[in-house]
Amino acid sequence: xxxxxxxxxxVHGLGRRSGIDWRFQAKLAAVCFVVGASMELFMIKTGFYNxxxxxxxxxxxxxxxxxxxxxxxxxAAEKQREHIQRK
Numbered sequence: 762x763x764x765x766x767x768x769x770x771x772v773h774g775l776g777r778r779s780g781i782d783w784r785f786q787a788k789l790a791a792v793c794f795v796v797g798a799s800m801e802l803f804m805i806k807t808g809f810y811n812x813x814x815x816x817x818x819x820x821x822x823x824x825x826x827x828x829x830x831x832x833x834x835x836x837a838a839e840k841q842r843e844h845i846q847r848k
Contacts, residue, residue: 779786804810
């Protein structure tokens with residue numbers, strides 16, 4: 762017969778079933794969230810994303826012959842729409 766506490770952990774899928782206490786899992790999730798948020802804040806404050814955006818823009822500007830397939834598909838759809846509207 763299951764006790765109330767073991768039944769609660771079985772329902773939530775935490776605790777004894779996974780081998781790790783749910784309190785530890787909650788603390789670990791909180792620590793991981795804080796570490797991730799700190800890393801994002803650091804990258805924003807140091808201008809990392811601005812630098813990456815500039816590098817990506819330079820790379821795309823230096824190779825204009827590579828048109829993404831999405832742009833090609835949109836241009837074809839626009840031509841078809843114009844053709845239908847002319848009729």
